[in-house]
Amino acid sequence: MRRSSSGISPVVATVILVAIAIVIAIAVAFWASGLVGVFTRFEKIEITAAYAESSTSGGYQVVLVVRNTGSADATIDDIYVNGKPCGGIVSDSGCNINVADGISPLSVGASATITVKKPPAEGSSFIPGVTYEVAVHTASGKLYPASVLIS
Numbered sequence: 001m002r003r004s005s006s007g008i009s010p011v012v013a014t015v016i017l018v019a020i021a022i023v024i025a026i027a028v029a030f031w032a033s034g035l036v037g038v039f040t041r042f043e044k045i046e047i048t049a050a051y052a053e054s055s056t057s058g059g060y061q062v063v064l065v066v067r068n069t070g071s072a073d074a075t076i077d078d079i080y081v082n083g084k085p086c087g088g089i090v091s092d093s094g095c096n097i098n099v100a101d102g103i104s105p106l107s108v109g110a111s112a113t114i115t116v117k118k119p120p121a122e123g124s125s126f127i128p129g130v131t132y133e134v135a136v137h138t139a140s141g142k143l144y145p146a147s148v149l150i151s
Helices: 010-039
Strands: 045-054 060-068 076-081 097-100 111-116 131-138 143-149
Touching: 045 131, 045 143, 060 076, 060 131, 060 143, 076 111
Parallel strands: none
Antiparallel strands: 045 060, 060 111, 076 131, 097 111, 131 143
């Protein structure tokens, strides 16, 4: 007896299975790349300008212009002058820090201006002719330094 062969040929079945496998592989690749983007966000602060200027009360102050060029928000929690912490980003800290444009947190692509009016040692001021290392410290523990010559 002869059976009716009304099914699909093995070649067509193979082509259909390969096409389905390729579509599933592409879908998994897009899903995985989306997950990688979520878990690889990072903060990166760039100090775009660091300079000294005369202050209105006499003496000098250091001005830092910072920008978040990373892919996640960054929270600046302290400023270091020559390796010594100023005690936080508040107006009455040891360094008398003034922050313009708000930085809590510094969103992606945003900039802020930080003014350090004196070094952390009590009763001190910035001395002309001396180079100071001023660093921005973030809540994630990263330190971004810049050198400033007081002139």
